[in-house]
Amino acid sequence: MSRQIVLDTETTGLSAENGDRVIELGCVELFNRKLTGNDLHIYFNPERESHEDALKVHGLTTDFLRDKPKFATLANDVVEYLRGAELIIHNAAFDVGFLNKELELAGLPPLREFVAEVTDTLAMAKAVYPGKRNSLDALCDRFGVDRSNRTFHGAKLDAQLLADVYINLTRGQDALLIDVSTNEPSIGTVVAVDLRSFVLPVLLATEHELAAHDDLLAQLDKSSKGQTLFRQIDVQSTNAVA
Secondary structure (H helix, E strand, O other): OOEEEEEEEEEOOOOOOOOOOEEEEEEEEEEOOEEOOOOEEEEOOOOOOOOHHHHHHHOOOHHHHOOOOOHHHHHHHHHHHHOOOEEEEOOHHHHHHHHHHHHHHOOOOOHHHOOOEEEEHHHHHHHHOOOOOOOHHHHHHHHOOOOOOOOOOOHHHHHHHHHHHHHHHOOOOOOOOOOOOOOOOOOOOOOOOOHHHOOOOOOOOOHHHHHHHHHHHHHHHHHHOOOOHHHHHHHHHHHHHO
């Protein structure tokens, strides 16, 4: 079983080392690649002004943040929420750098000491779509993820969008596993299974499943500019039959 936290932050500027602070943390929990609703969303008082360019991005004013808790007062709660999870972050180095600085100021260890791992969706997207725009907005457009409510960058909203993007980006990674009995052999032992003893039922796709399949192919066609291999094979098969 896999617990993942899709995470995003908003900050007062671009440099944690030069005194910029986290002002918003948004986390969306996935368990076995499904949303659980056990999310985390906190605004923080950074005790400093946001840079003008940063304010244009997130729109979180000093007056709005003035009565919010300081990061240090909730740092232990953040650590316990994130503990043991895989973090899914877009441009992870930025958010990890800021969170580690906040944890350091609170007298706590860095993320690597209590999370399972950090996965950078920007690096993943660059590997899958080299040479293309791979910002969160671009990926939302590529996968048909609705971002119409994204007037400003917000950590919770961006984490929700990124969760949807991540599921689309990693389709096909799930393995179909057969659960063996409790008397399973030790690792490295090869088990011979006579497949002739199995009677496998044929399950036809429902109309809803066929429609979802066509919708996915349409998305792939759009992103590949008509170069979807499945479509090409389907056309060739149809022509051969004709």
